[in-house]
Amino acid sequence: AVLTVSGGGAVNSENDLFVGYAGANNTGTLNINNGGTVSVGSTTERWMAIGRFDTANGQATITSGGTLNLNAGTDL
DSSP states (O other), rough: OOEEEEETEEEESSSSSEEEEEETTTTTEEEETTEEEEEOOSSSOEEEEEEEEEEOOOEEEEOOOOOOEEEEOOOO
């Protein structure tokens, strides 16, 4: 699965955020660019994990003015 956040778009997650989760060869991709913003855990500590469990793969790419906010002690 691919999620692209751009053009001033925003994603706010108050839960853990997994990019590529569980299962053989599952792949997740997160692209943040052109003024897009992703924020994780604004009120309590959470996890952002890339390639979580089994042989899952994940990729996060932040370019061209994209912003990733790991708030409230969120772990990467």
